[in-house]
Amino acid sequence: MTKLLMTTLIALIAFSADAHAEGFPSRAINLIVPAAVGGPTDALARILAERMRASIGQPIVVENVPGAAGSTGVGRVARAAPDGYTIVIGLSSTHVVNAAIYTLPYDVVNDFAPIALITNSPHLIVSKITVPANDLRELIAWLKANPEKALGGTAGIGSPPHIAGIIFQKLTGTTFQFVPYRGAAPAIQDLLAGQIDLFFPQAFALQFVLAGKIKAYAVMAPTRLRAAPDIPTADEAGAPGLYVSTWYGLWAPNGTPKDVITKLNAAVVEALADPTVRKRLADQQMDIFSREMQTPEALGTFQKSRDQ
16 A cells, blocks of 8 residues: 555545534434433433433434343443444443443443543432331341341342442341342332332432332431431431442443544533533432533543442
């Protein structure tokens, strides 16, 4: 190959990449949610998608792909064309924990291009309304008096509620059986119906506590929730250091052009600055990361620090 031909090919490749980025997006973007409809991940994705559409001028189509602790949906994005038209909303379990407990057909770090770090949400300790305990100490005593008899729901093996439940057992010396579901939404439905005894969901479940449909014993965080100041922290309730939260981010397939990532990030940043979006996320008990933490670089660094 002549030097002139090589130079021409390089120029054409560069021109093609630039032209793609300049024309992006020219059609709908598919946002994969690796969880069931109705849960916190789904709610966050739909709130973001609605506002991002106004920024980029194309629909953001939310597609729920639950299964295998989120790895089914995340795996689809890892194999997708790196053109920005297929992205995924991931979380601490799908992009850190799963790599430690499953043999995955993709690399949670190297097969993805970070777009933005979004929100963080603490977990709650809740039970069905008929559990005979009025505070966390009484709940722990009841569980110890009935080892392996209570049923604790999870959003799947390795999901944040599952991890929260394991940490709870370890710190309190209790034992109960875990019941895996395909997401937080079906688990909370069975808790409301009295089919399971316990759940350790993100604070989105506060709505059911305030409605008097389930009991809340503690927030798994060092500070109380602004929306429910009467619910004590785990420290105050008798389980010091019992902290569990779930963080969220957006990723594209590795190899997605940098300019495309920049456009997607700008749409996320604009959405997170919108007062209506901020209120809707606050209603879901989700804390938005600071502006400086919303960059692709910050998400990459944040994810790697949790993977160590």
